[in-house]
Amino acid sequence: MSTVPRPTRTAALAGPGVVHEKRVTAALFAAGLTTFAAMYSTQSLLPSLSAAFAVPPAHAALAVSLTTGFLALAIIPAGVLSARVGRTRVMIGSAVVASALGLLLPLCPTLDTLLAVRAVQGVALAGVPAVAMAYLAEEIGAAELGAAMGIYIAGTTIGGLAGRLIPSLALGLTSWRWAELAVSLAAAACTVWFARSLPPSRGFVARPAGFGTVVGDLTAQLRHRGLIALFGLAFLLMGSFVSVYNFLGYRLTHRPFELPAALAGSVFVLYLAGTIASACTGRLTDRRGHARVLTAAVTLMAAGVLVTIPDHLTTVLIGVLLFTTGFFAAHTTASAWVGALAENRGAASSLYMFAYYLGSAVVGSAAGIAYAGGGWIGLVACVAALFMIAALLLASLVTAGRPARARRRYRCRCSCTPDSGCPR
The missing domain is CATH 1.20.1250.20 (MFS general substrate transporter like domains)
Structure with a gap:
């Protein structure tokens, strides 16, 4: 008779779930890296853009402001779209399009062209921050959700740092175009990592909502x-x-x-x-x-x-x-x-x-x-x-x-409140 212990039913069921959650967490870390590196890739280049195109700081700063502005406008539509077609489709599509646009930035002949590409890139980027936390809540168990959120936020922080630091270091050796290419290639590599490692949704249920419902909720x-x-x-x-x-x-x-x-x-x-x-x-x-x-x-x-x-x-x-x-x-x-x-x-x-x-x-x-x-x-x-x-x-x-704190401190055996007065 074999003496090898059989795995319990609980362990057999828990194994795939744990693996799935680890894959989700790692993929969302990569998503934070690529999204925020692309979002802030021009911030450390602003003085170089001013010098290259002979424009004042306020004009050059549009290379950041237009991206975040159009991202803001696209946040809510991206969330609504993800409820219809799925979280993973929106996030992967967002990251891929944003990375492709980033690779075009070093080729822009004028600042106005660069600003136009950055504005469109902002729309593309919206899919990840609009959807990531909802996706994590659907895929990760309650006991591990806080840790998973922390890893995603760490990815966004490191991505924001990389988006600023990589081009800064490259400027010591070359022009702003090569510096932008360096950070865009890094963001593209993280996008590939994200797209290949993101597992299919298990907890997603399509919840299409009409325009009136969305406006009412907001x-x-x-x-x-x-x-x-x-x-x-x-x-x-x-x-x-x-x-x-x-x-x-x-x-x-x-x-x-x-x-x-x-x-x-x-x-x-x-x-x-x-x-x-x-x-x-x-x-x-x-x-x-x-x-x-x-x-x-x-x-x-x-x-x-x-x-x-x-x-x-x-x-x-x-x-x-x-x-x-x-x-x-x-x-x-x-x-x-x-x-x-x-x-x-x-x-x-x-x-x-x-x-x-x-x-x-x-x-x-x-x-x-x-x-x-x-x-x-x-x-x-x-x-x-x-x-x-x-x-x-x-x-x-x-x-x-x-008032909320006062109500919490108030204790009475009946159902009164401090404002209504006690009937006793």
Whole structure:
């Protein structure tokens, strides 16, 4: 008689599921890499684009703003399309088209042509951020979902860093065209990895919704005072973040620093502070609450941008580090708060991401006017004005949360509330 133990039924069933979840997680990590590397591939090239095409910083900054702006406009349609035709089709199609467009960027003869390609690329890119989290929620078990989300977000962070750092380093050896080609080839390689490793959906069920249903779901979120404040914060904070990084390269390559382009681009390594901040903020929010953590994060952002004012390289780097840490902590907390407040999380998340990328496009472009008029001080003044508005939104969030906290503290044996009065 054989003494080899037979696998239990549970183990036999769990094996394929575990393998599937690991494949999903690895594929979405690659998706984050390719999408965000392509999205920000021109940010560190902005001073070179200004020099090559003889345009001011605000004009060159459209190479980032148009991409994120058109991505914002396409976020909601991409999510609706994925509910009809499937998550994997939309994500793979999005990544492939965006990568193909990226390979065309070094061939653009004029800046206007490059801007047109970047705008179309923004539409193509929307499919991954619009669908990725819904796909993970459908394919990953509840016990592993948090870890899988963390790996995807890590991929987006590293992808954003690669999209900025690869062309920066290449600029030390060659022109902006070859630098753009280098990052576009890296993004294309990650797209191949993503498309080959992404397993078919197991949890997807087509849920086609009519135009009226979609509009109704979105409109319902705009009746919630707290959600509106969070959407506004997404717009303001992402706008200020992109503005600082759009024009930081100009400051570091001009007087008084006059750093080489490759060395100035290495400042994007500070972006890794976002990876650490995102990982730590979730646990901190569980202990301290959304309001306290978000207020502290926005305060850190404001302090960081003020620290960058003096013309000392060490001070600038410390300020950017604080600013970056605060931004990712704020984004992590705000997006989690949206999930906690919303009844329809899909619609609320779509609106949050729409506001997030719209802020990148609108504020990131408009800040170029402030930079052209007042240099770095003008940019800091613009960002400071955004933080003043953000403070008002934070105050409204805290005020809106007080009745809820009062009800939670109130304890009575009957069904009354603090406002209705106790009948006893």
